[in-house]
Amino acid sequence: MTKFIILTFKLGKKIKISGKSDYFEVNNVFCIGKNYFDHIKEFGSTEKPENPVVFLKPNSALIQSGEKIIIPEYQGRKISESLHYETEMVVAISKDGSFIPEDNASEYIFGYAVGLDMTLRDVQGEAKKKGLPWSTAKGFYSSAPVSDIMTANDGFNPMNTNLELKINGSRKQFGNTGVMIFNIYKLISYISTIFHLQKGDLIFTGTPEGVGEVRKSDSLEAVLGDGLLKLNVEVDG
Ligand code: MG
Numbered sequence: 001m002t003k004f005i006i007l008t009f010k011l012g013k014k015i016k017i018s019g020k021s022d023y024f025e026v027n028n029v030f031c032i033g034k035n036y037f038d039h040i041k042e043f044g045s046t047e048k049p050e051n052p053v054v055f056l057k058p059n060s061a062l063i064q065s066g067e068k069i070i071i072p073e074y075q076g077r078k079i080s081e082s083l084h085y086e087t088e089m090v091v092a093i094s095k096d097g098s099f100i101p102e103d104n105a106s107e108y109i110f111g112y113a114v115g116l117d118m119t120l121r122d123v124q125g126e127a128k129k130k131g132l133p134w135s136t137a138k139g140f141y142s143s144a145p146v147s148d149i150m151t152a153n154d155g156f157n158p159m160n161t162n163l164e165l166k167i168n169g170s171r172k173q174f175g176n177t178g179v180m181i182f183n184i185y186k187l188i189s190y191i192s193t194i195f196h197l198q199k200g201d202l203i204f205t206g207t208p209e210g211v212g213e214v215r216k217s218d219s220l221e222a223v224l225g226d227g228l229l230k231l232n233v234e235v236d237g
Pocket of ligand 1: 031032033086088117206207
């Protein structure tokens with residue numbers, strides 16, 4: 001009798017590809033801090049980083065439009081009183097690569113999305129003060145809402161596109177990717193050299209100025225490219 005061995009793989013989180021019935025399977029989620037000077041200034045600093053500031057979120061942090069952002073509770077208590085939004089362009093990686101020169105970086109881009117790097121600012125502040133890692137503040141479940149992924153195309157210029165966040169219909173954040181300190185090709189080159197990039201990786205490329213707090217029941221709409229991509233999520237606690 002023939003025996004069949006069925007191998008099951010735990011697949012990464014799948015994100016919808018805009019306009020298609022396909023999904024993009026997410027591997028690692030890299031995030032960039034301090035990539036817009038006006039955002040650095042709103043935290044009281046004028047120091048530009050020498051190299052990209054990179055941190056990671058688990059891919060379980062990803063949620064999509066229609067889902068809710070939840071501040072985690074532990075032992076019956078919310079672990080934070082200060083949930084902040086950061087609106088960011090997200091780059092999706094198409095293939096494995098290491099030591100990628102900036103000039104070839106565009107060949108590794110599958111597409112783009114708009115995402116929110118949700119942050120428990122009080123938890124992050126406490127970690128920074130104690131010199132401890134930020135993972136809880138930045139990587140909790142639902143901390144990485146992301147829109148559908150739009151495939152790279154000639155009509156979209158990632159080096160000069162608008163990013164916007166509306167909360168309950170009013171504009172709270174607005175910026176343009178043209179003023180990033182490290183553009184996306186530099187980011188791909190740097191991350192591929194330090195970590196190595198893999199097919200399915202996402203890179204949250206940093207937030208412009210105007211970050212702030214959200215509260216229970218707030219509706220967030222993040223927009224990339226003046227309406228090309230939209231992400232709609234609600235805060236549930
Ligand atoms: Mg961020």
